Amino acid sequence: MYIDIASGFVIYAVFSFICGAEWSWLNLALTVSFSFFPFSPDFDLIPFFLGNELIFPLFGIKFRFSSHHFIHFPLPFLLIGTLAAFWWISFYLALLFFFGALAHFVHDSCEPPEKKSGIQWLFPFRRDLFYFHGGIQVLPYKNWKQHLDEKRRGAEKRSAWDEVKSRWEPIGVNTAIFLITSVLLLAVFFLLSR
Numbered sequence: 001m002y003i004d005i006a007s008g009f010v011i012y013a014v015f016s017f018i019c020g021a022e023w024s025w026l027n028l029a030l031t032v033s034f035s036f037f038p039f040s041p042d043f044d045l046i047p048f049f050l051g052n053e054l055i056f057p058l059f060g061i062k063f064r065f066s067s068h069h070f071i072h073f074p075l076p077f078l079l080i081g082t083l084a085a086f087w088w089i090s091f092y093l094a095l096l097f098f099f100g101a102l103a104h105f106v107h108d109s110c111e112p113p114e115k116k117s118g119i120q121w122l123f124p125f126r127r128d129l130f131y132f133h134g135g136i137q138v139l140p141y142k143n144w145k146q147h148l149d150e151k152r153r154g155a156e157k158r159s160a161w162d163e164v165k166s167r168w169e170p171i172g173v174n175t176a177i178f179l180i181t182s183v184l185l186l187a188v189f190f191l192l193s194r
């Protein structure tokens with residue numbers, strides 16, 4: 001979470017500087033929304049929560065989603081989102097979207113192996129999941145489905161709040177350094193663009 005927010009700060013400052021853009025709180029907020037929430041790959045948390053907490057219980061349906069990764073597919077997500085931003089808004093916003101969402105996918109891929117997860121970087125060409133842990137590791141798709149079934153077994157005990165908390169990583173030294181650096185970069189760009 002903090003890393004996604006800091007990534008948004010860095011991407012906003014760097015690409016706004018390169019593009020010669022003026023300071024804009026709106027564009028800063030949009031970039032953080034691309035790297036963190038809600039216009040990021042984690043947009044899929046919305047149907048995840050609505051389904052699990054509201055819609056399924058409302059109809060007395062027992063099913064619960066065990067993963068919210070409905071749109072965590074970098075190739076189509078980045079392609080469609082970047083083209084849409086370019087087409088309807090601007091090249092500058094398309095750049096902010098592309099790098100913001102890319103940073104989110106990269107961060108989601110940096111998982112310890114015990115989480116046995118990862119991202120389907122090559123979907124729709126290949127469904128295996130890739131994660132970065134001392135190099136690029138591959139998790140075969142069938143193993144991931146098995147992992148999801150295990151997760152689903154405990155899903156009814158987890159509340160929406162538990163899901164949010166599980167994404168709320170503690171601030172370690174590296175995260176703190178990255179956060180401070182990102183705020184400094186923002187401050188430099190703010191001063192330069194006035």
Ligand SMILES: [Zn+2]
Pocket residue numbers: 041042072104108
């Ligand atoms: Zn994510």
